[in-house]
Amino acid sequence: MAITVPRPNLNWRERMYLPAIVAGLAITIKHFKNMLFGRTRVTMQYPEEKWDASLPDYYRGAPALVRDEDGRVRCVACQLCEFICPPRAIKIIPGEIPSTNRFAKVEKYPEEFDIDMIRCIFCGMCEEVCPEQAIYLRKDYAITGFTRADMVHHKEKLLEIGGVMHGVVLKWNEKK
């Protein structure tokens, strides 16, 4: 069905087109001037200015492993995070803690703990599922690398990001 679009009736001033042009030029030069004299708020200049300070506590950045106050890696290699991880970014090879060790009662530790940051979707399921509270999502968001291999965070890297977490779960302490 054909629709006739109604055209507005312009008066002579509007038809002349010039006042509209002048008004438009005035608006753009106003924006130019405000920007020139720094009166316009513009977007954050990223590499120089960062929003790290204003990140909320619940921010989900890169996942990381933490140590407890004794310096033990909290992870007990139960592999729950590996199973829950939706994109299957986590790979754990468990190892046994020798009986002579102070933490022998803990039984297992991760020999290798890799998170492929190309796969990771920052969903936080690993943090939620972890019974030991050993894996946390930290505030690192700029994860870069030149190769795919660079983008895999190994255990050392994960521990470096994670650092030490003090007394949240201490259920192994009495058995040490």
Added chain:
Amino acid sequence: MAYFIVTSLLKIVGILFLVILPMVSYSVYAERRVSAFIQDRRGPNRVGPAGLFQPIADIFKLLLKEDFTPRTVNTFYYWLAPCLAMMPAIITIAVVPFGSTLFGVPMVIADINVGILYVFAIASLGVYGIVLAGWASNSKYPFLGGVRSSSQMISYELSLGLAVIPIFLLVGSLRLTSVVRYQIEHGWFIAPFIGDWMNPWKWLLAIPMLISFVVFAIAIFAETNRLPFDLPEAEQELAGGYNTEYSSMKFALFFLGEYAAMITGSAIIVTLFFGGWHLPLPSWHGGFHWVFVDGNAPGWRGVIGGLFNIATFFTKVAVLIFMFMWVRWTLPRFRYDQLMRLGWLFFFEIALVNIFIAAGILAFIRP
């Protein structure tokens, strides 16, 4: 004779490589900054202080890109077109006086007595580059761009030519240096504040000059394919228009040719309407009067004066280039029928009537 050849070569090399080409690449940078500022952005600010080395990075990028020639193109014309797009814009500057004198050498490359005719003749060659690019690319969008460009140029060339006639009615010579000389004695055509500025007839004459200026400036917009008349490129409808099939330095020649044409157009507007290189300085020694500066004074004062004139000219050009950019980032593109209507039904008539107004005023006064 040898002296003439050497000074001419020096002027050509100096003006082309020290002024025009840097100005072209920096007007690209300026365009990006101005557009960013108008749109509340920052624009390129990474390379060097405030992004000032951006043009150098751009040039390296364009030189190092693959120069790809599609298999279906007409190779000879495909290669010829970018040169034809850049060349007219640059050689037009030859007749424009960009300064008074420096060490006794007049600061114009070729002071020929057909000045403005030469400008029109060469400037209209610019359309060949675009039409050939559109045709030789053997692709539909470039072809549409080329066709649009040729009809647009023809429509606006008329008002371009007619708009300047009042000036030459007044000056009586087509030589651009005499246009500037006339304005030094009688005041700029837009604002005749020098000479006997109390004469009301001169200010009456400034009215047709102002109309001339508006028509001429708008026609220059259309000639240089700038928004609001950039139908040959029209990224949104033609995928880039005539330069769609070009890459690397050949694309850069089209791109920079547009800016070179803009600089040349501004230079001609400055020469015709804003007194060229002339800028009188106010002085209050023994009553208010204007001090005229040029390169004829003896010794270092002449050199300073000559350099001051050159700087004045290019400052005026830069202001006009800013105006071009300002308009570009304000107005939307015209529809094709609006463009034709505007060219044939308004500017052509206005320019024509304007000639009679100017001639009528001139019949009553003897300037």
